[in-house]
Amino acid sequence: MLFAGSVAQAASQLAAGHPRLIELFISSDMPITGMAVISSAPGRPTPYLQTYNLDSIQRIETQLSEGLTADPKQSKQVVLHRFQQLNEDDRARMQQAAIGLAKAVQYGVDRYPAMVFDGGAVIYGVTDIHEALLRYQQWREGRQP
Numbered sequence: 001m002l003f004a005g006s007v008a009q010a011a012s013q014l015a016a017g018h019p020r021l022i023e024l025f026i027s028s029d030m031p032i033t034g035m036a037v038i039s040s041a042p043g044r045p046t047p048y049l050q051t052y053n054l055d056s057i058q059r060i061e062t063q064l065s066e067g068l069t070a071d072p073k074q075s076k077q078v079v080l081h082r083f084q085q086l087n088e089d090d091r092a093r094m095q096q097a098a099i100g101l102a103k104a105v106q107y108g109v110d111r112y113p114a115m116v117f118d119g120g121a122v123i124y125g126v127t128d129i130h131e132a133l134l135r136y137q138q139w140r141e142g143r144q145p
Contacts, residue, residue, distance in 0.1 A: 019117040019136065022047045022129065025104055027055040030113045034130030049129070052100020054112060056093040060086070 024032055032051065064082045068075040086094075103109075107116050115123045115132045121139065126132040 018045055019047045019133075020045070021118050022049050022133070023103065023107075023116040023119075024049065024051040024129070025100060025109055025112040025114040025116070026051065026053055026127070027112060028053060028059065030127050032113075032127055032129055034128040034132075047133075052096060052103065053093065054097055054100050054104070056097035057101075060090055060094055 026032060035049070064079050065075075068078060103116075104112075104114075107119065107122065109116065109122060111124060113125060113127050115126065115129065115136075117123070117136050121136060123132045123135055126135070
C-alpha cells in the first residue's frame, strides 16, 4: 500500500504543476540562478535538479591537445599520457557531459540553455530556474507565460 500512496502523491504533485525532476542543460558561461527560491518554497516539494554542463568535454579536449607537435605519433602519445593523468573531477565532468549530451539527444533538445521538466516539457533560453518553473506551472495550468 505504501507504493500506491507514493504513486498517488507523485501524480497529484504533477497535476499541481510541481515537477519532481528538472534537468538543466547549460554551458560554463551560462550560470543558473534562482536555486535558493526553489529550495525554500514553503508547501511545495523541492524538485530534484540534475545539471549537465555540455561544454565540459570540449574544455577538457582543449586542455589535452594544448601545445601538441605536428608529429601525429608523438601527439597521440602525449594526449594518451595526458588523458591517463586526468584527475577524478575531470573524468567525472567528462562523464556527466557525455550523459547530458545523450539525454539532450533523447529529449530532442537542440540548443541550450534548456530546462527539461519531468522528461516531458522543455523551456529554452532561460537561466533563472525560478522563472522557468513559473513558466512551466503556467503552461501546466493552460495559461500563457
